[in-house]
Each structure stands twice: as structure tokens, then as C-alpha cells.
Amino acid sequence: MDVACGTGSTAIPAARAGGRVIGVDIALNLLEQARKRTASEGLNCQFDEGDAEALAYTDGSFDTVITMFGAMFAPRPEKVAEELVHVCRSGGRIVMANWTPTGFVGQMFKRTGSFVPPPPNMPSLILTTRLVLTMLFSSATQTDTRFAQSQNEKVKKLD
Numbered sequence: 001m002d003v004a005c006g007t008g009s010t011a012i013p014a015a016r017a018g019g020r021v022i023g024v025d026i027a028l029n030l031l032e033q034a035r036k037r038t039a040s041e042g043l044n045c046q047f048d049e050g051d052a053e054a055l056a057y058t059d060g061s062f063d064t065v066i067t068m069f070g071a072m073f074a075p076r077p078e079k080v081a082e083e084l085v086h087v088c089r090s091g092g093r094i095v096m097a098n099w100t101p102t103g104f105v106g107q108m109f110k111r112t113g114s115f116v117p118p119p120p121n122m123p124s125l126i127l128t129t130r131l132v133l134t135m136l137f138s139s140a141t142q143t144d145t146r147f148a149q150s151q152n153e154k155v156k157k158l159d
Contacts, residue, residue, distance in 0.1 A: 001062040001087060003052050004070020008034030015045040024050040053079040060089035072098040081136035
């Protein structure tokens with residue numbers, strides 16, 4: 001499952017690799033683009049309208065749940081974490097890519113925010129720090145939390 005899948009930038013390569021993929025996003029215009037892309041390639045990929053804070057799938061429906069730079073913008077990250085855990089099977093994998101407060105995009109948002117206030121209910125990028133993510137997912141059983149700062153850094157396991 002690809003949560004906050006947008007135009008399918010993660011879901012489509014997974015489908016090309018042979019995965020049975022469902023993408024979900026709140027933006028219908030992005031889902032339509034994803035559907036057109038998969039249809040043009042003849043891929044078997046399903047794209048559903050949905051909210052990362054209220055995923056309409058049964059417990060443990062997916063082996064892997066991915067969100068790439070999407071679900072981190074949901075106003076209630078604790079709900080997103082609950083939902084990702086809810087739809088992931090026991091022993092499955094949850095993969096998130098988030099911008100961090102100290103990275104380039106985080107610093108750009110910080111600078112922009114000094115001139116223009118963020119929209120109401122917009123979460124702070126502080127929500128994508130290791131500590132907060134670990135706390136958000138601490139309720140999951142058998143949690144194995146790993147972080148990498150960049151593509152070049154090896155994944156680190158937190159004890």
C-alpha cells in the first residue's frame with residue numbers, strides 16, 4: 001500500500017516490479033493522473049480516494065505500507081501512525097520518507113515561515129524527527145524502528 005500516493009511515483013515502480021499495489025490519496029486530481037499512468041503501461045494497480053488519517057481497509061491487509069513525502073503533512077500524525085499500523089500485517093513493514101527540520105526542505109520551510117505563517121492545522125516539521133516518529137509508533141507491537149538521514153547513509157536501528 002502506498003499512502004498519500006499522489007501521482008503514483010512509488011506505487012507504479014512497485015507494480016512494475018511485480019507487486020500487487022493499492023495507492024490511496026485524498027487528492028482526486030492526482031489519483032486520476034496515477035490511473036492514467038498505470039493504464040498506459042498496462043499495470044495492475046488500484047488507486048483509491050482516501051484519507052491517511054482514516055484508511056478504509058481491514059486490519060493487517062498489507063505486507064508493506066509506504067508513504068513517501070505525503071502522510072507527513074496530515075494534521076494529526078498520531079492518527080496517521082495508528083492507521084499505518086492498523087493496515088499493516090503483523091511482522092510487516094512500514095516505510096516512511098519524511099523531510100526533516102534540519103534538512104534542506106525543512107530549512108526552506110522554516111525560512112518561508114518567517115515571512116508567511118503556515119496554514120491552520122498544518123503540522124510542524126518537528127513531527128518528522130526520530131524521537132517523535134519513535135513515540136508515534138511505540139504502540140505497535142514488535143516495533144523495529146530504523147532511520148537513514150540520506151540515501152548514502154546506512155539504515156540505523158534504534159534500540
